[in-house]
Every structure is written in C-alpha cells, then in structure tokens.
Amino acid sequence: MASARHDGPSTPRVLLMGARRAGKSSIQKVVFHKMSPHETLFLEPTNKLVKNDIANSSFVQFEVWDFPGHVDTTSAAVKPELTFGGCSALVWVIDAQDDHAEALARLQATIGTAYRINPSIVFEVLVHKVDSFSEDQRIECQRELQAHLSEELTAARLQHVKVNFHLTSIYDHSVFEAFSKVVQQLIPQLPTLESLLDILVASCRIEKAFLFDVVSKIYIATDSSLVDMQSYELCADMIDVVIDVSCIYGLGEGADDGTGSTASNCVITLNNGTALFLREMNRSLALVCILKESVMQQQGLLEYNCASFRKALGELFRLPNQPK
Amino acid sequence: MLQKVLLMGKSGAGKTSMRSIIFANYLARDTMRLGATIDVEHSHVRFLGNLVLNLWDCGGQEAFMENYFESQRDHIFRNVQVLIYVFDIESRELTKDIEYYGSCLAAMRQNSKSAKIFCLVHKMDLVPDEQREQVFRQRERELQAVASRLELEISCFKTSIWDETLYRAWSQMVHALIPNRDSLQTHLDKLCAVCQADEVVLFERATFLVICDAVRAAHEDVHRHEKISNIIKQFKLSCSKTQAQFATMQVRNARYSAFIEGFTSTTYAMVIVSDASIQPATTLINIEASRAHFESLIAQLKL
Numbered sequence: 365m366a367s368a369r370h371d372g373p374s375t376p377r378v379l380l381m382g383a384r385r386a387g388k389s390s391i392q393k394v395v396f397h398k399m400s401p402h403e404t405l406f407l408e409p410t411n412k413l414v415k416n417d418i419a420n421s422s423f424v425q426f427e428v429w430d431f432p433g434h435v436d437t438t439s440a441a442v443k444p445e446l447t448f449g450g451c452s453a454l455v456w457v458i459d460a461q462d463d464h465a466e467a468l469a470r471l472q473a474t475i476g477t478a479y480r481i482n483p484s485i486v487f488e489v490l491v492h493k494v495d496s497f498s499e500d501q502r503i504e505c506q507r508e509l510q511a512h513l514s515e516e517l518t519a520a521r522l523q524h525v526k527v528n529f530h531l532t533s534i535y536d537h538s539v540f541e542a543f544s545k546v547v548q549q550l551i552p553q554l555p556t557l558e559s560l561l562d563i564l565v566a567s568c569r570i571e572k573a574f575l576f577d578v579v580s581k582i583y584i585a586t587d588s589s590l591v592d593m594q595s596y597e598l599c600a601d602m603i604d605v606v607i608d609v610s611c612i613y614g615l616g617e618g619a620d621d622g623t624g625s626t627a628s629n630c631v632i633t634l635n636n637g638t639a640l641f642l643r644e645m646n647r648s649l650a651l652v653c654i655l656k657e658s659v660m661q662q663q664g665l666l667e668y669n670c671a672s673f674r675k676a677l678g679e680l681f682r683l684p685n686q687p688k
Numbered sequence: 689m690l691q692k693v694l695l696m697g698k699s700g701a702g703k704t705s706m707r708s709i710i711f712a713n714y715l716a717r718d719t720m721r722l723g724a725t726i727d728v729e730h731s732h733v734r735f736l737g738n739l740v741l742n743l744w745d746c747g748g749q750e751a752f753m754e755n756y757f758e759s760q761r762d763h764i765f766r767n768v769q770v771l772i773y774v775f776d777i778e779s780r781e782l783t784k785d786i787e788y789y790g791s792c793l794a795a796m797r798q799n800s801k802s803a804k805i806f807c808l809v810h811k812m813d814l815v816p817d818e819q820r821e822q823v824f825r826q827r828e829r830e831l832q833a834v835a836s837r838l839e840l841e842i843s844c845f846k847t848s849i850w851d852e853t854l855y856r857a858w859s860q861m862v863h864a865l866i867p868n869r870d871s872l873q874t875h876l877d878k879l880c881a882v883c884q885a886d887e888v889v890l891f892e893r894a895t896f897l898v899i900c901d902a903v904r905a906a907h908e909d910v911h912r913h914e915k916i917s918n919i920i921k922q923f924k925l926s927c928s929k930t931q932a933q934f935a936t937m938q939v940r941n942a943r944y945s946a947f948i949e950g951f952t953s954t955t956y957a958m959v960i961v962s963d964a965s966i967q968p969a970t971t972l973i974n975i976e977a978s979r980a981h982f983e984s985l986i987a988q989l990k991l
Contacts, residue, residue: 400850401717594930595930597926597929598926598927598929601923601926602923605919605920605923605937605939606939608915608919609919609946610939610941612915612916613912613943613962614941615943627941628939628940629938629939629940629941630938630939630940631937631938632934632935632936633935633936633937634927634930634932634933634935635935636932636933638932
C-alpha cells in the first residue's frame, strides 16, 4: 500500500489525464493559478509530465500531475506502479466537441490498469468544453458517454468501478464546482466539516453555507442542503470582490501582524431581501453564507456562532494562523 | 440636455465592444460575439438622470469612412460635443489609420471646432507589460503631432477591455460632459471631512463610472477607483444572473472599512474609513443624512 512506503505523510495526488488538446493544462491553470480563461488559448501543449504542488492551506494540500496527452497512460513509460500507487483521484478530461471513441477506449484501458494497481482510486470524468452546447445537448452528451463507458467496463469485467461524470467549461464556474467535488474526497475530515456546517446553518437560520478555499475558489465543504449552481457562483464571485477590494485598501503597514487579523468580513445585500455574509476563517479559508436580510438583524448571534465554528475548525485541523 | 458623441476608428478597433461594456452591461468576453457595425448605429444613453448621451457608433470599414468624409460630412460632424477616436494598437496599416484620423480631425475643425477630442489607444493588453508605456508614448506623440498641425487639442488614453483602463478613460471623457462638476466636488469634499473618511467616491448608477471623488488620505494606487468600478460592475452582473440586484456592501478588515451604497437615484457612493474608532453605524447615518442634499445637487447639474 502507498502508506507503507517511507515518504512521510504523503500529500494526496490528483492525476489529470486525457487526449491531446482536451484542455487539461487549461483547467489546471484556470482553477489553481488564477489564469483568466481567454488567456489559455495561448498555452503551449504539455510535452512532459508537469507536477504541481497545491498547498494553499492545511486543508487543501495535494499534488496535481498534468500528463501530456500523447503519452500512453497504460504503458510502462509512465511507471504505472508509482503513478497510480500513491494516487487518490484520477481526473480524465474528454473534449465534448471532439470525437469520443478513442478517448473512451484509452480511458477504459487506463481505468483497468489503475484499478488493478490501486483499487481505492477515485475516477472522475470531466466532459469538457460544453460551453457551446445547449442544456439538452449537454445532458445527451454525458448520457451517451456514460452508457458507452459502462458498456466497455462491463466487457472488461470492471462494472463495479464507480466513475463520476461532470459537465465542465473553463468559461463558467462548472469546472470549479467539479474540482470541489474531487478535492472534497481527498479530505478525511469532510463528514465532520459537513456536520459542523449543518449545526451552524440550523442555529443561525442560514439558507446555505459554503466553506471556500479562497485562492482556488473551490469549496471544501457545504451543509447538506442541495447546492444550486447559481448560489455557488454568486458566493465565488463575492470572494473575488472581497479580495480585490481588500487588495486595494486593506494592505500596508499594520495589516499583517501574523495573527490572522487581516481577515476580511463582508456583508452584501441584494434588493430581493437576500444577504451574503463572508467571514475569512484564516488566510486561506472563508465561510460564505446566504441568508435572509431579516436574519442579519441578529448579527451578534451570527458573529458568535461563526467564532464557535472557527474554533471548531481550529481544533479539527490546528490552523497555523490562529492567534494563540 | 442632449450631447452628441462620435465614436470613430478603423473597423475592428473595438468601438462597439467598449460601448457595450460600459453602457450595455456586457462582460468583456461576451464582446467576441459582436459583429461589425454597419454604417452608423445611434444609441441614446441616459446618464446621471437628465444628461443624455447621443452616441454615434460609426462603422469603420473603408467604404463607410469615405462616405463620412464626403457625402455625409455635414450630417456626421456637425454639433459634435465629443469625438472619441479609437486606435487598434495591433493595426498593420498605421499610415492609413493616421490618414483617416487626420481627415476626421479636419472635418471636426470645420464643423465642430469646440468639441473635446479623445484618442484611445486600444487593445493594450496585447502589448507586453514592460513595453506598454513606451509604445503608448510613441503613439501619443504621433497623434499629438497631427492634431497640433490643425491647431486642435486632444487627450490620449491607453485602454483595454480586460482591465480598469477602460473605466479610467471613459470616466475622464464623461467628466468633460458634466457641467458644474466643481460644485459637486466641493460638497463631496465636505461630506468626506464630516465622515472623517479617507475617501468618498461617487459612481454613476448604471455604468459605475467615477463621477467625482474626494480624497483626504493619500493612497499609492492612483487607478484604484476605476478598479473598484470594474470590480463592482462585474459583481453587479453576477447578481443580476440570480434575478436580484446588487444593493449594498460593507467590507472590513483590521485596516479599513468600505461602504458601498445606493446614494441618490442616479449614483452609488463608496466611503472608505480607516479610523477604527469610528463606528460603522455613524458612517451609515452620515451617508443617509447627506442623501437628500446630494439628490437636489445632482438634479441641479442639468442646467
């Protein structure tokens, strides 16, 4: 097993694979390096394996390995034992606008190899570049791919392997949402986080709460109510606003005393009686809540419960930036 | 008050794109879908309530350009208050661009001599960061040379739809159209002092262009207000996707508090306070108290 090897506490690894020009590097750049989507047009093809450490916080720590598209991911050249052995999730990117047949065959072969070496691996398929598709086309495309893959897997006697599908595009928040789901599976404390958020939501009459990784804007956890894409997007955009405004006015001498007091708070109200409430938990995590403006009247209660939540987070992970 | 604003420049320079972002709430990336403008597209934009900008977006293909300078000369160039001439920094036919620009200035001199003229050197994002200033200065010199031969005054801006430079340029251009901006400035300075705020900035409600700003504490970033325009405008668009409109915002950390609120019926106000001893409620009361006064002040601006 991976943990038997002597490489200390290993960071979880996410493999990013798929055909050439499927959009692997673009996804990586947009999600983890804040590149704006239109700039990805100029990215050079990836010719060798690119390893990337994502260590924004104590929560989100993992490596992303971006594989060149032309490499056969089942051949001995990629050292399958090493690659798949210590890997937690395999993200396969399929260009929805391209012919799928070859990509699917390779995906099936890769799943076979990876599963044999490491049965605990999580498989995620991103049906990518769906921005030009209508809603119906998207669903149709995903359904078709799903059916195809399960046929192939059945033929290879791998029908019990679970593969998750996501429809994504770098031009909206779908790719962040998909990566949120991938990353959540790498966090062992997820169930605790979710129940903490559930308690918070119930005690403050919050409608929806997300715990965000500020840098990548993927959410680490949310309460157990359904995630609707629009509220996720709005919360993610709110983080942008707060960071951008704080970059202008919130920096300078006295701002950075190492105790986490740079944490920004923000309240935004909308004209339909909804309020958005943001509280930075530490340098890399922010709690964003959607609630009724009338509930904001009891801000004291909200503040108190957020402080408790923050304390619980600290105990759960031992926040490095927490004041002693 | 109706103000005639001409938007000119070669086809594909970005005239319609920038107009759509500023006045029609387009996102920068959505402007890729815009087609070429055929002949002249007229649009009326209400700004600060009674001020109406009559935008003439003039398609820049050669056939149209020739037309403007000959058969339509009077029609196009008469009674212009502002000319905005847009240059594509990547254009390969610089001599031709300059030639058209020259003819345009000549026509302006003949028909609307007192108009304000702005030149936007556009698509600066395509120039590497370290060369931008130099490339822009060089182009500015060339454009100034043409203008001074005709004894006309111009102002140049470098712009890109991908950052705040677009808001900077348009804010400056709109300032030229607002009468009595000085009195507004005086009152805003007073408000800023009363609030003991670092800054108070007025934004136009629909476009979020900066109308006026009062600053008491120096800040190193001179383009910060345009950055705020850009940031909030983007967020307003995200809000409207959820069938709701942005109303108010408060951001705070150990260094500052920022309040952004709907102020008068045509403006938003942003107040920045860095003195931690000032309670947020005090600032909000001050904003509330000054609202009626500024409402009447801005209503009087329309002569």
